[in-house]
Amino acid sequence: MLWIYRLYSSNDRKDSGRLNKLIIFTDLDGTLLDADTYSFAEASPTIQLLRERHIPLIICSSKTRAEIEHYRMLLENRHPFISENGGGIFIPKAYFSPTAVPTHFKIVSGSRYDTIELGTRYGDLCAVLHDLRQEGYLVKGFSDMTVAEVSELTNLPLHEARMAKQRDFDEPFLFEGDVTDSERLSTAIQTRGFTVTRGRFFHILGNSNKGMAVEILTELYKKQLGEIVTVGVGDSPNDIPMLKAVDIPVIVQNPDGRYDPAVDLPELMRADDIGPKGWNTAIAKLLSLFLPSE
Numbered sequence: 303m304l305w306i307y308r309l310y311s312s313n314d315r316k317d318s319g320r321l322n323k324l325i326i327f328t329d330l331d332g333t334l335l336d337a338d339t340y341s342f343a344e345a346s347p348t349i350q351l352l353r354e355r356h357i358p359l360i361i362c363s364s365k366t367r368a369e370i371e372h373y374r375m376l377l378e379n380r381h382p383f384i385s386e387n388g389g390g391i392f393i394p395k396a397y398f399s400p401t402a403v404p405t406h407f408k409i410v411s412g413s414r415y416d417t418i419e420l421g422t423r424y425g426d427l428c429a430v431l432h433d434l435r436q437e438g439y440l441v442k443g444f445s446d447m448t449v450a451e452v453s454e455l456t457n458l459p460l461h462e463a464r465m466a467k468q469r470d471f472d473e474p475f476l477f478e479g480d481v482t483d484s485e486r487l488s489t490a491i492q493t494r495g496f497t498v499t500r501g502r503f504f505h506i507l508g509n510s511n512k513g514m515a516v517e518i519l520t521e522l523y524k525k526q527l528g529e530i531v532t533v534g535v536g537d538s539p540n541d542i543p544m545l546k547a548v549d550i551p552v553i554v555q556n557p558d559g560r561y562d563p564a565v566d567l568p569e570l571m572r573a574d575d576i577g578p579k580g581w582n583t584a585i586a587k588l589l590s591l592f593l594p595s596e
């Protein structure tokens with residue numbers, strides 16, 4: 303029997319009512335994970351509640367597959383995930399019905415996942431950054447840095463910095479320049495047919511984004527479950543496509559206690575606190591709204 307059917311058909315879940323149909327997409331850096339320590343401890347109470355209620359929590363991050371697998375293990379999460387700003391959708395084997403998975407995408411079937419690849423080849427992204435550097439733009443990508451440099455820059459321990467360098471679809475980079483320079487850089491990247499976005503770093507990627515990947519997974523869940531309600535939680539401009547693709551977009555505060563001014567959507571739910579602490583209270587509040595009345 304398929305995992306998702308097992309999840310939603312057991313008798314002991316009768317009490318979860320409409321909660322059965324809630325799907326939560328979340329960013330990691332600065333959202334579920336503390337911007338400095340990468341800890342999700344402050345979100346643990348609500349994460350636990352989601353596990354008990356069997357509500358899918360879908361990680362949707364600019365992080366790599368290796369990094370997300372690391373956090374999925376810590377979170378005891380067995381749901382699909384979206385890597386590198388929407389470059390790859392990793393669906394555990396036998397999670398959805400095979401007929402539900404759309405055939406018009408590039409799908410790589412591995413031993414653990416069926417992967418829908420939406421992103422552009424990593425080598426092509428690095429080549430564009432190389433060309434831009436030749437043109438005088440002061441850009442430096444993860445591929446130009448050692449593991450130690452990435453570790454120092456990101457505050458990640460060495461073994462996680464190594465995972466962060468195992469990239470397939472998205473290259474984070476540093477850029478030295480003012481706002482005008484960064485606008486020129488954005489135009490230069492876009493005219494080459496690529497996309498630039500911003501989270502903790504600048505990122506260059508192909509025409510994929512978090513929103514496209516969220517829409518594909520949402521369709522898959524709808525095929526299996528019927529009507530669902532989707533929630534998205536983020537903190538930065540690279541989350542905007544994800545937040546636009548969900549029914550209930552949520553933004554958490556940055557470490558300075560403010561909301562990123564670039565993320566301004568109608569109906570945006572603003573969490574009352576920073577990163578994982580805000581995540582915890584905002585999702586708990588949504589769960590209380592969706593809890594069936596006794």
Ligand SMILES: [Mg+2]
Pocket residue numbers: 329330331332333501502536537538
């Ligand atoms: Mg973030």
